[in-house]
Amino acid sequence: MAQQITVTEHLLLHQKQVPMATGRFTRLFNELILSAKIIQREVSKAGLVDVLGFTGDVNVQGEEVKKLDEFANRVLIHRLSRCGALCAMASEENADIIEIPDGLPTGDYFVIFDPLDGSSNIDANVSIGTIFSIYRRKSPSDTRLLASDYLQRGSDQVAAGYILYGSSCMMVFTTGDGVNGFTLDPSVGEFLLSHPNLRIPEQGNIYSVNEGYYHYWDKPTLDVLAHFKAVGMSRKKPCSLRYIGSLVSDFHRNLVYGGIFMYPSDNRDPSKPGGKLRLMCEAAPMAFIVEQAGGLATDGVRRILDIVPEHLHQRVPLFVGSRFDVEKVREIYTAAQQA
Ligand code: AHG
Ligand code: MN
Ligand code: MN
Numbered sequence: 382m383a384q385q386i387t388v389t390e391h392l393l394l395h396q397k398q399v400p401m402a403t404g405r406f407t408r409l410f411n412e413l414i415l416s417a418k419i420i421q422r423e424v425s426k427a428g429l430v431d432v433l434g435f436t437g438d439v440n441v442q443g444e445e446v447k448k449l450d451e452f453a454n455r456v457l458i459h460r461l462s463r464c465g466a467l468c469a470m471a472s473e474e475n476a477d478i479i480e481i482p483d484g485l486p487t488g489d490y491f492v493i494f495d496p497l498d499g500s501s502n503i504d505a506n507v508s509i510g511t512i513f514s515i516y517r518r519k520s521p522s523d524t525r526l527l528a529s530d531y532l533q534r535g536s537d538q539v540a541a542g543y544i545l546y547g548s549s550c551m552m553v554f555t556t557g558d559g560v561n562g563f564t565l566d567p568s569v570g571e572f573l574l575s576h577p578n579l580r581i582p583e584q585g586n587i588y589s590v591n592e593g594y595y596h597y598w599d600k601p602t603l604d605v606l607a608h609f610k611a612v613g614m615s616r617k618k619p620c621s622l623r624y625i626g627s628l629v630s631d632f633h634r635n636l637v638y639g640g641i642f643m644y645p646s647d648n649r650d651p652s653k654p655g656g657k658l659r660l661m662c663e664a665a666p667m668a669f670i671v672e673q674a675g676g677l678a679t680d681g682v683r684r685i686l687d688i689v690p691e692h693l694h695q696r697v698p699l700f701v702g703s704r705f706d707v708e709k710v711r712e713i714y715t716a717a718q719q720a
Contacts, residue, residue, distance in 0.1 A: 388414060388552060388563045388572040395556060405488045406539075409466035413513060414572060416460045417544040417552055420453045420497075420511060421565065424546040427503055449503050450474065453496035453511060466490045468518050468526055471693050473662045478531065478693070490539070491516045491531045493693070495662040498543075499627020508547035510629025514666040515540040531693070535665030535686035542670065543629045553579070553633065555673040560636075576637075581676040584705040585639030588620045589631040597647035601681075601717035605643070605710050615705075628658065632667050632701065636674060641702035641710070645681065656698040660690050664699045677707035681714040 386394075392407050427449060454474045461470055462479075465486035470479045471493040481487050492515050499509040517539050518530040542554025550565040552572050562576030588609040595603070609620040620640070625631050631642050646656045658664050668678030668685035678685040678701040688697065700710045 386574040388574070391561065391563070391574055395558070405464075405466040406490070409461070409464045409488075409490055409492070409515070410540075412460040412464040413457075413542075414552070416453075416457050417511065417550070417572075418565070418570065419456050419460075420544070421546055421550045423449060423452055424503075424509065428506055450497035450500045457494055457496050457511070461492060464488075467492060468522070469531065470494070471531065471661070472496055473659060473694070476694070478526075487522075489518050489522055491518055493531070493662050495659070498629050498663070499625070502625070502627050507625060507627065508545060508630040509627050510546060510633075511544040512629060512662060512666050513542055514538055514662065514669070532690045534689045535660075535668055538665065538669045538686075541666035543633070543666070545629050545633050547630060547633075551575070551633070553636075553670065555670050557669075557673065560670055560674045579636060579674050581636050581671060581674045581703055582639030583675070583703055584615065585635060585641060585703040586616070586618075586620050587623050587635055587638060587640030588643065588706075589622070589624045589635060589640065590643040590645070591624060591626070592622065594647050594649065597649045598645060599648070601714050602645045602647075604713050604717070605645070608709060608713065609641070609706075628663055628667070632671075635702045636671070636676075639703045641700060641706040643710070644699045646698045653696070655696040657696060658699050660685070660688060660695045660697040661693060664697050664701070667699070667701050671701050675704065676702055677704050678702075679707055679711055682711055682718070 392410055396407060454472055458479060461467060462481055462485055466488035467481055467490050468487055469481065469491055473495040492513060495512040497509055498512055502509055516533050516537055520527050520530055540554060540556045542552060545551045551562055553560060553562040560579040561574060562579055563572035564575040565572050612619060623634060635642055644656050644658045646654055664685050671678050680698045681700055700707050
């Protein structure tokens with residue numbers, strides 16, 4: 382421990398190297414770190430809900446027991462409101478922009494988060510996560526916030542990251558200068574630098590997709606799937622299928638081992654084209670991280686980071702992971718478009 386770098390130390394070192402980074406950014410990050418520790422504490426007790434009280438009950442402190450995703454959302458909103466660095470925030474769980482309450486200090490950053498990703502896995506003790514994405518407003522601080530201040534393309538992100546509540550708790554993020562991973566040492570309550578300068582292998586042997594939706598997919602998407610199941614020039618055996626159903630966990634495994642995560646659009650509900658995942662709180666932050674680690678992220682054809690959102694909760698198909706694998710998907714979709 383004496384020799385190890387904590388996440389806060391890492392940020393302070395980084396702050397010295399980047400003149401535009403201010404102490405406010407570090408304060409914002411510190412609140413994210415504290416929120417992560419609070420959420421981790423509750424996640425680790427999730428299996429005890431039946432022992433400690435059902436959701437909706439009142440616990441011994443007189444507080445209502447909340448569902449974990451609601452709890453995570455409240456923690457993030459409460460902590461981040463007080464960091465003094467934000468002009469506003471947004472959450473996957475809230476339809477509209479969340480304003481900073483009157484009387485609290487504000488700043489120029491905008492954060493959007495997915496408080497608990499993979500929430501269908503909570504009751505089965507399977508890894509879940511939190512995703513965050515940070516922008517800086519474009520209009521002057523003392524003017525009214527405009528939609529263009531938060532509907533920014535992914536390439537304008539100042540930082541993005543996730544917390545993975547897994548067999549250990551990790552925080553992985555980028556500020557545009559590579560990707561670093563920090564693991565929570567529960568004995569001292571600090572995130573310590575455990576995975577410096579993470580790089581995703583150029584090609585992987587894993588594909589992650591909900592293949593149960595096979596019959597909802599179009600021909601090019603079926604061709605994409607066939608590619609990863611086939612034995613090709615560069616692959617002696619088919620890719621292995623690994624799908625947890627928590628984007629953070631599937632993404633993190635692929636980042637470490639190499640591979641591709643896919644959530645294509647499908648024809649389950651024609652009124653909702655564009656897949657399930659949300660551009661701003663899921664796809665764009667993962668795209669920023671993966672590109673900083675040497676990988677790629679597209680909607681099949683377009684680079685995710687180039688897409689300008691039209692609204693906060695816009696959905697987008699997502700193909701993210703090892704460079705060669707995501708390129709191959711682009712080739713297949715492009716050829717289909719030109720045919
Ligand atoms: P959330 O729990 O934040 O709503 O996100 C769930 C997402 C994502 O984590 C996962 O990759 C995907 O939904 C799984 O969807 P399917 O069950 O349709 O495969
Ligand atoms: Mn999610
Ligand atoms: Mn969620």
